[in-house]
Every structure is written in C-alpha cells, then in structure tokens.
Amino acid sequence: MKVIFLFRKAPYGSVNDVEGFRLCTAFAAMEIDTNAIFIDDGVFVALRGQDPKGIGLPPIDAAYKKLVSLNVKLYILEEALKERGISKENLIDIEYKLINRSELAKLISESDFTLSF
Amino acid sequence: MATLYLITKSPFIHNDPSEAVRVAILQRNREEKIGVVLLQDAVLGVKKEQFSEKEESFEQLLLEALGKGVDIYALEPDLKARAIKPEEIIEGVAQIGYPKLVDLIMDEYEKIVSWT
Numbered sequence: 001m002k003v004i005f006l007f008r009k010a011p012y013g014s015v016n017d018v019e020g021f022r023l024c025t026a027f028a029a030m031e032i033d034t035n036a037i038f039i040d041d042g043v044f045v046a047l048r049g050q051d052p053k054g055i056g057l058p059p060i061d062a063a064y065k066k067l068v069s070l071n072v073k074l075y076i077l078e079e080a081l082k083e084r085g086i087s088k089e090n091l092i093d094i095e096y097k098l099i100n101r102s103e104l105a106k107l108i109s110e111s112d113f114t115l116s117f
Numbered sequence: 118m119a120t121l122y123l124i125t126k127s128p129f130i131h132n133d134p135s136e137a138v139r140v141a142i143l144q145r146n147r148e149e150k151i152g153v154v155l156l157q158d159a160v161l162g163v164k165k166e167q168f169s170e171k172e173e174s175f176e177q178l179l180l181e182a183l184g185k186g187v188d189i190y191a192l193e194p195d196l197k198a199r200a201i202k203p204e205e206i207i208e209g210v211a212q213i214g215y216p217k218l219v220d221l222i223m224d225e226y227e228k229i230v231s232w233t
Contacts, residue, residue, distance in 0.1 A: 010127050013158030047200040054194025085167035
C-alpha cells in the first residue's frame, strides 16, 4: 500500500500541519509506504530558522525531521517554492526530493490513497 | 476617524488580505489615519521579492498603501515563528510586539475592522 499526505497550509496559523504529521507518523510506524508532499503554503513548513516560542507553540520543522527517521519520503513542489521566492538555501536540513507538478500527478496516480491537510 | 484593519490569512492562498489592503488604501482618501496589522499567516506577505508570478502582487499593494500614508504593522512573534528575518521585510513595515498591538487596538485607533 502507498499513501500520500499532501501538506497545503502554512504552519502555526492552523493545526492542519500538526494533525497531518501525527497521522503520517502513525502510518509510517505501521511500515506502510508513506509519502509527505509539501505544496502551496505547505512549503513554509520546511523553512529554516523557525522560532515560534513567542506565540507559544513548538517548532514544526523539528517534527518533520523525525519523519525521515521513520522512512517517510518527503517531497517539495518546486513551483510552490518559486512562487514564494524561497531558495533551496532557505530550507531545513532534511532529506527531500524536489518535484514538479507532473511528477506530483504521477505520485498521486500511483498511490492507493491521498490525504490532504 | 482612525481605523485599524486586522488581517490573519496567508496572502498566497487567500484573496482576503489583498482585498482588505485595497479597501484600506481607498479609505485613506476619506480618513486621516488608517492602519493595517498583519497577524498569524498574514505575516508571510511582508517578505520582500516574493510573488514574482503574480500581476498585482501583495508586495505592490503594501508598497502602494505605505506610499499613500497607510501604516502597516506586522507582529514580531508571528514573523519569528515563520523564519522571517527583520532584514527581509518590506521597508516601511513596522514590527510590533503584543503590548504595542494592544495599544493600537485600545488607544491609537477608534475603530477596528477585523478582516478574517
């Protein structure tokens, strides 16, 4: 079975990324082929140097680093980075693959199901 | 009359922030003092040189607003959370903390427009 998690929202403004992460962890722990893809505002999750102490929340980038150790494959949509003026140097030190929209479409067609957060 | 707009959504995936700034710019023609506070995901819009593919970008709107004398504020804890550094922010946008936000709401402006 192959599962895809789509992260589409910016971190901290909503709980979507946190809830998606939790479910993603659960799937990965069951040794299911789990893939996390950051598109739209979801790419902000992967920004280096997040410091949310001032708004009373834990940093989400640290959580996503953990996914790699659970063998979750991470992908970032290159177009979304470009649209937001984010260069690769601005991203956290994490194992990920940059993909374009047609590769995204291919991944989704290959998956058994896709969950969007 | 002094009016303060509060914006909370990301300008990348919502139209609301742009719409609010457009209205604030128009209102500046009628009122002496107009302010816009960017909170939560809305602070994502104050970074310079983003939005390269859009016709009328949020950055252009903010610059137009600043040029017309609208005061633009961004909440510093929200900027820090989202890894936006002070030197990356559009010139003229004021970084404020929670105490200053309370001052703006309670003392400095008479009317609040919460555009959420």
